[in-house]
Amino acid sequence: MATDTALTATGDHERADGTEHHHPPDSYYVRIAIILAVLTAIEVALSYLGAPTLVEVGGLLLVMAIKFVMVALHFMHLKFDSKVLTRVFYSGLLLAVSVYVAALLTFRVF
């Protein structure tokens, strides 16, 4: 189950292909978490503001997308990892969004 990677003096993983898997300091992750918490608060506030539907829905979807990408990039390390993984994940996501938006359009949900 467990596997090892070589560790450099700074605590970064050194892969066999010569690239390094950087671990940012803990404070970096804390900053990201604070931004995510603030975005969540903005989301909740937006839902209570009573703005026009288009502004409210558009704003909520935008904040949701920013939060999603931030977690994927920073916490799931897509920013630091091989681009192959980004392509694998976003291919599945894009396929899901396309299929279900098409399905919902067929049922005239929007």
Add this chain to the structure above:
Amino acid sequence: MTDISAVTAEERAAKEALTTAPSSAMIEDSHGHVTNTGISNEKLAMWVFLGSECLLFGGLISTFMLYKENNEAGGPLPSDLYDIPFTSISSFVLLMSSLTMVLAVAAIGRGDHRKLRTWLLATALLGGIFISGQVYEFQLFVKEGMGFTTNTASSAFYALTGFHGVHVSIGIVMLISAFTLSARGRIPTGSESIEIIGLYWHFVDVVWIVIFTVVYLIK
């Protein structure tokens, strides 16, 4: 004039090198296994699994969007019963569990096993609080007369949030297993297993980011 025998020897050496040396596209992963990508099979498999999970949750979210106003069979709609402040706190708890998870991954990267166990336990605890909140919400909804089979909207709601809850519960089991293995000294420094569990946990978090907005906040 060129020396034919020398050329032949060079060609032979080149051919030999081609057949014995690994292709430049083949790179060893962290296990020492040769892979085309340089990424371990386990990690790639988790990412492929997460990509496919997008389709599962996409289907459940779409079904909810399709039927969220459908209470032809009677009974309340899920949107009549939402307690947004309560769910916002639950969302915040799950979001913070992603922070503790990434700190656990960073800790094992540094070889700090004590911190690894602390963050793993904190993540499992926050996950447990989220699940408790969900169970509390479900029992309140049932008391208000919205059971799983009350109407189509309630079925779609419970199927979506219930599936997510099951994913969180599986994640908690994985975290506790990792904690136990670490306590027994069976997780070596730099172990990729913790990173793979982390990927699953963060995915559960990003799915909730979507559910919270699409199901709870968008009217």
